[in-house]
Amino acid sequence: MIQLTKEYVETLKKVIEEKDDKQAIAIIKDLYPADIAELYKELNLDEAIYLYLLMDGEKAADVLMELEEEERHKLLKELPTEVIARQFVDNMETDDAVDLMRELDEDTQEEILSHIEDVEQAGDIVDLLKYDEDTAGGLMGTEMIVVNENWSMPQCIDEMRKQAEEMDEIYYVYVVDDDERLKGVLPLKKMITSPSVSKIQHVMQKDPIAVRDSESIEEVGQRIEKYDLVALPVIDSIGRLIGRITIDDVMDEIREQHERDYQLASGISQDVETSDNVFEQTVARLPWLLIGMIGGITNSVILGGFEAGFASNPKMALFIPLIGGTGGNVGIQSSAIVVQGIANNSFKQNKSFTQVLKESVVSLINASIISMVVFVYNFFTLGDPVVTASVSLSLFAVVVFASIFGTLVPMTLNRFRIDPALATGPFITITNDIIGMLIYMTISTLLMKAALG
Template identity: 80%
Template sequence: MIELTKDYIDKFRNIIDQKDEVQAKELLQELHPADIAELYKEVDLKEAIFLYLLLDGEKAADVLMELDDDERHKLLKELPNEVIAKQFVDNMETDDAVDLMRELDEERQEEILSHIQDVEQAGDIVDLLKYDEDSAGGLMGTEMIVVNENWSMPRCIDEMRLQAEEVDEIYYVYVVDDDERMKGVLPLKRLITSPSVSKIKHVMKKEPIVVHVDDSVEEVVTTIEKYDLVALPVVDSIGRLVGRITIDDVMDEVREQHEREYQLASGISKDVETSDNVFMQTAARLPWLLIGMIGGLGNSVILGGFEASFASNPKMALFIPLIGGTGGNVGIQSSAIVVQGLANNTLKPDNIVSQLGKELVVSLINASIISLVVFIYNFFMLGDAGITASVSLSLFAVVLFASIFGTIVPVTLSKLKIDPALATGPFITITNDIIGMMIYMFVTSALT
């Protein structure tokens, strides 16, 4: 692995300035596609295009898929459709080609498809573009090794040799019947150890694990994780084998999903990168900041209604941060556990009531311990029985409410087809802050 130091990058820039294609090609040959993608971050767009046109087709395609979305979009915008078709799409597996095509408008898609030399590949791409990008069909590729259950071992091996030319990685050999319906999986070990006279159907593993084209990405991820698979066959509504999903595609999806959920939980409404411009970053952050501001103004209205109580007992103000902070933290903890359960399918509709019961027990224990600790502290430090009792009771009620609220909200959002990750962010914090403050004010007013 070559380290992209400042001197190394400056050396590349000098070669680009001199238009020395021979030396540039030699240096590019030494670099892994991921390193070239890193290098492109350090050069401007014209320099990147100069280097890109020097790469051979397969490496150029690999580098393109390693680039960040924004950098790839800028590069594609400057390149002719014919170059995109012949240098990139022709050298990509269908799933990567479809991901690339989805970034372009329909007019450019049609133009690029018209330049693809392999008509069968172009047809596969058109078919895959019809699927929802968040479904198994939108994630799969069509490159795979497929054999017929009635073939003999020698024929199977001959066919595998022919098909392997189109497949980068061979994880499994899939077995179908005469109607292309999925029948089983042929492990490579059985292929090697079974007698050559055996038919495939006698040595294959039957009842293979599959997903359907309309299954969600979350279902695909759960299946691969549950059964420790590196690739997963995809079938249509009548059981015909139409594609496969590999572990690298799933990991990319998981990473992107986690990034989206983390940003949602942090109060960022859109998917943004550090490289995005000021306007995009502002537009992504501002909505929840404004909602938070409204929540803060709501709190000030609530507190203003108890101005007389503060005047008669100023010590009440000391515990406002404690009430608000504790409620927000408890709510985020509860919602985070539920969101995780919904994401990995360990929390299902039939055990939601059980989860609510468990959360109630946990919150009762936590509320009891927290309120007791605060009671002991206030009893010895303040010597004010009214404040001591009101703060402890308020904390107990706030923790209970925040726990139940933090459990119910993500479940409700999920049923409404809204990303439940939204519940782990400012929404829970703001709501718990307002409700917690109301509880504290009413309890304190009643006891002091």
């Protein structure tokens, strides 16, 4: 494995400056596409374009897809559409080509499509662009080995050889009927052990696991994980085989989705990278900060309404962080469990009541233990029975409320097709802070009035 040292990069830069094509190719020829993409971070745009135009089309296409989206945009913006079509798209599998095309505006897409030499490939790309990018149809590629169930094994093998010439990787051999409907998968073992079978329908694996083109990426990922597949056939509404999805494509999409969910849970309203400029990062982060500020002001207003209570018993103020922090933590725990269940498909919408009931029992146990511990501590250290009782009762009520609220919010968001990851972020924390303060102040006021007679 070649190390991309400072000396290595400087040598390459010098060769590029001298326009020594042969030496430049020799330097990078043993690098993997991912390594070349990493190397590009050390080059300026002109140097990167120079290297791209030297590489063979297949390697150039692989390197392009390894680049960060922002770097890819910069590069594509400087290249003619004809070069993009011939150097990159022509050498990509259809799923990668569609991913690339989605990043470009419609006019540029049309220009690139007009330069693609393979009319069939261009047609496949146009068809795939019609799908929503978050569905199986938007993620699939059309490169696959397909044979007819009525073919003999020798005929099948001959046809497979022809189809394999245009493919980089072969995952499965799919079997269809005369109407192109998916009927089975042909195992490699059967090709070896049944070389002269009259019809492959007799040896194929019937009823293969498949996914419809309209199903979501989450459902595709769950299917691949459940059945330990490396590729999954995609069928249309009447069962015709129209494409396949590979595990690496699914993992890339799920990773990006998890990154978006993590950012959403952290209060970042849109996808940002460390390389994004100050304006982009500010726009992504400011909305929830402003909402949090409004929540803080609301808390201040609530506390201001109980100013007389603090004046008569200042010890009450000592427990404001405890009430707010506990409510926020409990709410995030509860919502995180539901969000995780939704993500891995272990949570079923028709069992919502069971989940709420289970969470209620857990919250009652947690609330009892937490409030009892605080009660004992305050009883021996505080010397104020009113504050001791109000803090314990408030903690009990806040923990129960935050648990149930944290469970219901992601369920509700999921029902209305809103990303439930929103429920594990500032939304839960801010809401629980406000409700927690209202509970604490209300209970404290009532107990103080009762103590005063």
